[in-house]
Amino acid sequence: MNNNWLKKNTFHHSEFKDIDRLVEEKKRKKIKISLCLPTLNEEKTIAKEIIIMKSELMSRFQLLDEIVVIDSGSTDRTMEIASSYGADVYQADDILPKLKKFKGKGENLWKALYITTGDIIVYLDADIKNIHHRFVYALVGPLLLFDNIKYCKGFYDRPIVTGKKKMRPTGGGRVTELVIRPLFSLFFPELTQILQPLSGEYAGYRELFERIPFPIGYGIETSIILDTYEKWGLDVIAQVDLERRVHRNQDTKSLGKMSFVILKIFCKRLEKLGIAELKTDFFNEMIQYKLGKNGYKPDIYKDKGSERPPIIEIPEYREKFNI
């Protein structure tokens, strides 16, 4: 396998810390940059993300033009808090209301394409405890400074916060190492050079995002990589070392559900690309078991594998962006 891409398209966030240069480049290219934070019950972390990005990348440097929060129906005070710190806050269901409603992170990201106005869109998970503005400027840097780069992903060390509030370092994510990397190795060895394909921090040009489908749930990160690779090749992708990201730990059962959705997306893409042929339809239920008073009971998670089409195919979008 040729691993030139890893050497050529892998950066460190410190290479982009000259934010003035990025702002200059942004002005020269006459483009706008939007930050989108998809949320579901993130009241503990959302304010800090908004405050730091507003302070550092809107007030001190004019790198960002807007911060948009798209919420999936939080039952805590996420929306109220985000709004109080000046972000533009939307309920996903209220965007493009004539379309069928779905719940999921991918749905929020897809609808953000309709709401935001930027030429570059930065997506950040809203649960980052050690948020720093490098999470944005380092993702935007390669897009602004290298004309061939259209999509940029973050990777990092992943300490997690354990019960006693002590940090414990981890390797790549469990789903990455147990599901994604084996699949990439089997079918797309070149893509194994992407060190953390499931990271929730990435940025790209609108012209790329609007032309690919968005699964509504967990599969969004995998599908963006596969579809971008298929349409434009690996050279339009870059990855940036963001160094350290502290986040909530997820239990194994939740990761099982995530893996179920990702495997489904992956198999669908294999079929679409003619790499494999499935002789039967998928089942839509992930079945796990939990021990109750009367023995083991199935705990069923349903995922129909719904996907939004490329948003450029939606008439309302075409109208809004004069396409």
Added chain:
Amino acid sequence: MEKHLDKLPSFVEAIKSIKETIIANIVFIGQIPAPTFKEKRRTDFFMERLSEFQVDECTTDGYGNPIGIIRGTSTSKPPVFVVAHVDTVFEKDIDHNYTVKKRTIKGAGILDNSLSVGVLASLPEIFRKLDLRFESDIVLAGVIQSLGEGNLRGIRHLLKTWDTPIRGAICLEGIELGRLNYYSEGMIRCEVECDIPTTLKQIQKFRPNAILILNEVINQILELRLPQRPRSEVIIGKISGGFKHGTIAYNAKLGFEIQSDLDKMVKSIYNDISDIIDDIRHQYEVELKLKTISNLNAASLKYNHPLVKSTGAIIESLGLKPVSGPSESELSIFLAHKIPAVTLGITRGENIHLENSIMEIEPMYKGIAQIIGAIMAIDKGVCDE
């Protein structure tokens, strides 16, 4: 004086309009662990921040205290100091990631004293926002090694080596908004350590117990007759010792402070306690050591000093009630150098020395406005009389 008092309420809204910058500074600084003697990463960041905010001069003194100087319009007026200690009581393995909500910020060390350091770093931007220029240079000093065994070494060194006059000083503490400290008591901070030698030839059952020895020390300290005038007090603040429930403790430590309005009385009480320790050591044949961790001399501005009066008026103009009391912080070192100084609190909060320390955001804007008011007052000459 009245003129700038009138402006203060309008400052509150203007300060609030750059809340993202202020909160970002508090969070960035507070999330860098800075236990006493290990403040370097935090001081480096503080310096970097001052330099990013285009402070005229950024430097560290020979001891490592980070300092930013905003040049004033006059070359003859001495500088005004604004200081906050950068160290906290928390070790670096504690989770220092802060949680910001609509009305509060929560995290280790926020009230003592990360909030103050964050506000100190924000002052250049706040001055710009309020379009303020001063005659005096404004010296923004983070001082290291303040707490516990640090014994205010940072500020002691800074003032010892600062070779030109200082016009006046404001010391910042996270809480409590409305506090107006203008005097400090005499103080000696001590530790008593009891060690039972493991070679002691007594039967295990009858070996002295280090915890009980310290209990005896405490009892005898409590029996001391302390005068009400000058006001004097012994505060038993810390105790630790022992290993497991069923084993006699052969090591224990006790931490206490002697405080009094009069230095002589502090010394006299210290001598009494020293005698108690000698007596118990002799009686029980154990190792019992009294160690002085730090000390301060009593120092004070008069209640009718113009700085105290004008700072009180500033606090009242913001709808708050000034509350005076002693402070054993950087204030005492300024006063010992005959530099007029006050300590101000920035906001309200809870759990000051716990990991889940929490500060209120809204009162902070008034807290910052009073700091600006006090700087303006010193700059207009209240300390020059």
